[in-house]
Amino acid sequence: MKVAILVFPGSSCERDCYHVLTKVFGLESELVWHTETDLARFDAIILPGGSSYGNYLRPGALAKFSPVMDRVIEAAESGTPILGIGNGFQILLEAGLLPGAMLANESLRFQCHPQDIRVEVDRTPFTHGIAPGTLLNLPIAHGEGNYFIDQAGQARLEANKQIALRYVGSNPNGSVSDIAGICNEAGNVVGMMPHPERAAEAVLGSVDGQKIFKALINYWEAKK
Amino acid sequence: MYKAEIKVTLKPGVLDPQAKAVAGGLSSLGYNEVESVRVGKYIEVILEADSAEAAASRVEEISRRLLTNPVIEDFSFSLTPMEGEA
Numbered sequence A: 001m002k003v004a005i006l007v008f009p010g011s012s013c014e015r016d017c018y019h020v021l022t023k024v025f026g027l028e029s030e031l032v033w034h035t036e037t038d039l040a041r042f043d044a045i046i047l048p049g050g051s052s053y054g055n056y057l058r059p060g061a062l063a064k065f066s067p068v069m070d071r072v073i074e075a076a077e078s079g080t081p082i083l084g085i086g087n088g089f090q091i092l093l094e095a096g097l098l099p100g101a102m103l104a105n106e107s108l109r110f111q112c113h114p115q116d117i118r119v120e121v122d123r124t125p126f127t128h129g130i131a132p133g134t135l136l137n138l139p140i141a142h143g144e145g146n147y148f149i150d151q152a153g154q155a156r157l158e159a160n161k162q163i164a165l166r167y168v169g170s171n172p173n174g175s176v177s178d179i180a181g182i183c184n185e186a187g188n189v190v191g192m193m194p195h196p197e198r199a200a201e202a203v204l205g206s207v208d209g210q211k212i213f214k215a216l217i218n219y220w221e222a223k224k
Numbered sequence B: 001m002y003k004a005e006i007k008v009t010l011k012p013g014v015l016d017p018q019a020k021a022v023a024g025g026l027s028s029l030g031y032n033e034v035e036s037v038r039v040g041k042y043i044e045v046i047l048e049a050d051s052a053e054a055a056a057s058r059v060e061e062i063s064r065r066l067l068t069n070p071v072i073e074d075f076s077f078s079l080t081p082m083e084g085e086a
Helices: A014-024 A068-077 A087-094 A151-159 A210-223 B017-028 B052-067
Strands: A002-007 A028-033 A044-047 A082-085 A101-103 A111-119 A135-142 A146-148 A163-167 A179-183 A189-192 B002-010 B040-047 B073-081
Touching: A002 A014, A014 A028, A014 A210, A044 A068, A044 A087, A068 A082, A082 A087, A087 A101, A087 A189, A111 A179, A146 A179, A163 A189, B002 B052, B040 B052, B052 B073
Parallel strands: A002 A028, A002 A044, A044 A082, A082 A189
Antiparallel strands: A101 A146, A111 A135, A111 A163, A163 A179, A179 A189, B002 B040, B002 B073
């Protein structure tokens, strides 16, 4: 399996993802600049965290027009596993690959701490094989992670089992229904605010983030 | 040439944390008559168009495609013809 890690101007978590995929899991991976127009050689795509385009206008608003995004949209339609982390999640929302939008945290503070997260569904490639109800301790680090969707949209998310991850304990940003991560209807596109790549080695205090990447590997093996 | 002045606001019902903080600030300064506050954005776009109608339809389009996120934001704009064009 070969994983693309997209790099936009202002991305800052791409090397952490690359390190985890290649060094912790021994996967083939490539950092892919946002002007790339061919993603055919990849089996999965990660949009990492950071502040693409300085978060100007709205987080993710400018990155959605990067040339690579047309290929990401095609890949999403053809069922390729795609994970957006933090700012990557915001880009997927702005690009319309996931429903809803992000608002500033209710507290107006940048929230940066370890957070308990509950896995809600195992039908996505990034939660494959993780029993719903499993708790993960993952770092969050964001100022605009207050996920918003209107009531009709929220009902659709619930009905289609698109709420993938929820905050447990106190909600750090005011998101609707404690949402920390969602998937598209098909389940192959996932966005999450917590950072699994920052919790994938014991030296970093938690290895719970490994489960997200391991899930992708297991999903891939099972599909073969 | 036209100048479009575009006003972007959060939709009614969408929580506005910035405005809440501003309202709190005003209240602590003693402006107790302030009933509510909403914070938005002002964007100025200068564009070339054959007519006011054409300019308006263009501004409408760019506002929808990029300047705002229709999930959480509304927009309105005014157009002014600019003097001194070639």
